[in-house]
Amino acid sequence: xxTLRGVKYKSILNIDQLEIPKERITCIIGxxxxxxxxxxxxLNHLISPDEGQILFQNRPLSQWDPIVLRRKxxxxxxxxxxxxxxxxxNLLIGFKFCEKPQVGDAKIQEAIKIVQLNKDMSLNxxxxxxxxxxxxxxxxxxxxxxxxxxxxxxxxxLDEETAQSVMEQMVKEVKRLKKTMIMVTxxxxxxxxxxxxxxxxxxxxx
Amino acid sequence: xxxxxxxSIWQMTAAYIFILVLIVIVRFKGIPREKEILISSxxxxxxxxxxxxxxxxxxxxxxxxxxxxxxxxxxxFAINNIFNRTILQLSSEIKKxxxxxxxxxxxxxxxxxxxxxxxxxxxxxxxxxxxxxxxxIGNSMTGISLGVKTLVEGMTTNKQLVExxxxxxxxxxxxxxxxxxxxxxxxxxxxxxxxxxMGIVFLPGMMTGQILGGASPVIAIEYQxxxxxxxxxxxxxxxxxxxxxxxxxxxxSRSQIKL
Numbered sequence: 264x265x266t267l268r269g270v271k272y273k274s275i276l277n278i279d280q281l282e283i284p285k286e287r288i289t290c291i292i293g294x295x296x297x298x299x300x301x302x303x304x305x306l307n308h309l310i311s312p313d314e315g316q317i318l319f320q321n322r323p324l325s326q327w328d329p330i331v332l333r334r335k336x337x338x339x340x341x342x343x344x345x346x347x348x349x350x351x352x353n354l355l356i357g358f359k360f361c362e363k364p365q366v367g368d369a370k371i372q373e374a375i376k377i378v379q380l381n382k383d384m385s386l387n388x389x390x391x392x393x394x395x396x397x398x399x400x401x402x403x404x405x406x407x408x409x410x411x412x413x414x415x416x417x418x419x420x421l422d423e424e425t426a427q428s429v430m431e432q433m434v435k436e437v438k439r440l441k442k443t444m445i446m447v448t449x450x451x452x453x454x455x456x457x458x459x460x461x462x463x464x465x466x467x468x469x
Numbered sequence: 470x471x472x473x474x475x476x477s478i479w480q481m482t483a484a485y486i487f488i489l490v491l492i493v494i495v496r497f498k499g500i501p502r503e504k505e506i507l508i509s510s511x512x513x514x515x516x517x518x519x520x521x522x523x524x525x526x527x528x529x530x531x532x533x534x535x536x537x538x539x540x541x542x543x544x545x546f547a548i549n550n551i552f553n554r555t556i557l558q559l560s561s562e563i564k565k566x567x568x569x570x571x572x573x574x575x576x577x578x579x580x581x582x583x584x585x586x587x588x589x590x591x592x593x594x595x596x597x598x599x600x601x602x603x604x605x606i607g608n609s610m611t612g613i614s615l616g617v618k619t620l621v622e623g624m625t626t627n628k629q630l631v632e633x634x635x636x637x638x639x640x641x642x643x644x645x646x647x648x649x650x651x652x653x654x655x656x657x658x659x660x661x662x663x664x665x666x667m668g669i670v671f672l673p674g675m676m677t678g679q680i681l682g683g684a685s686p687v688i689a690i691e692y693q694x695x696x697x698x699x700x701x702x703x704x705x706x707x708x709x710x711x712x713x714x715x716x717x718x719x720x721x722s723r724s725q726i727k728l
Contacts, residue, residue, distance in 0.1 A: 344629055346630065360637045
């Protein structure tokens with residue numbers, strides 16, 4: 264799905280060669296500050312490498328329309344961003360951004376069941392707890408069904424038990440949809456439970 | 470009824486004495502601002518005397534070069550004033566957008582106003598164009614200054630929200646929609662407020678000037694309404710151009726945020 268060759272980004276990342284397989288669950292691990300989030304941002308094309316080439320579906324990212332690419336490869340940031348409005352508004356805002364037709368209530372119910380968010384849809388989203396916001400942001404991405412899910416510490420605000428069961432459901436759904444998941448995580452349990460492919464990033468020597 | 474009062478030297482002196490009394494009071498109250506009041510009063514006097522003589526010359530020797538020259542100088546000063554007034558660091562790209570929006574918005578507004586609304590003949594008649602251009606440029610300058618501040622601060626403080634929209638597949642335009650709307654509102658607010666209070670809270674400067682100059686209040690009102698509409702139109706146009714082009718300076722060609 265992704266091929267990285269000679270990618271350098273500031274003094275943070277230096278990757279000789281990296282392949283990320285299609286329709287697999289890839290976990291990116293490594294100590295804090297090693298550049299895991301930077302790698303996800305590079306894959307989402309939110310930033311460009313200083314050197315080297317990143318290919319998505321055998322085509323360099325520089326040849327992709329960045330907006331079209333991001334609609335195929337969606338990222339969920341570590342600190343979930345909540346937009347103004349209700350839980351429902353937040354779940355549906357992605358459709359506006361992607362210029363896609365909205366889904367019906369049945370789909371929404373399905374997504375919030377997967378992330379286990381039992382909240383009133385009309386509630387102001389800013390009133391949610393950190394963990395609930397994280398699950399809301401996850402459901403938002405899930406509803407858009409991108410080809411690649413780039414998840415940055417998706418369960419960092421959840422307790423171990425919830426994290427395990429939410430991620431289990433997420434992985435199941437991603438598999439059912441035949442999509443790819445690339446997840447940055449510190450959780451050994453998540454890596455052991457779900458990883459089919461592991462990338463370990465080592466902190467660059469200063 | 471007197472048509473107008475030509476102020477004598479003694480009457481002018483009385484006006485300055487008013488300021489001197491004020492300076493004494495300010496000093497007595499221990500507010501260290503007497504120097505500023507004195508310097509700004511002197512500066513205003515010199516500027517207006519010079520402008521008075523320049524305008525008298527230009528009005529007598531009506532020529533398109535003089536009219537266009539004065540509008541250009543006013544425009545350059547206004548653009549420069551926007552750059553200097555903003556405390557925030559402005560990129561060279563955003564400075565270009567400010568200059569372009571001010572120039573296009575103002576010239577289009579002046580042209581429409583002078584040629585279609587007032588139907589001034591000849592088109593370069595400085596007696597009409599220069600005062601109207603002054604009002605249009607001044608108000609647009611205030612509007613854009615506020616728009617620049619709101620846009621730059623909004624993009625900086627809402628960077629996370631803008632970025633979150635981008636990673637969900639939004640175009641830069643969609644991602645910065647909220648910031649752009651706030652910048653437009655902030656820029657339009659003084660003009661809208663001044664329209665609402667006009668005639669009730671205060672009498673606008675141009676109308677006051679015409680009435681003092683001997684014109685009938687009814688004629689003064691006609692001009693004031695027309696000029697006010699011209700100002701609103703020009704501020705909207707310049708600010709709209711600025712925000713529509715300005716947000717783009719925060720993104721590169723790969724739709725990545727540059728902050």
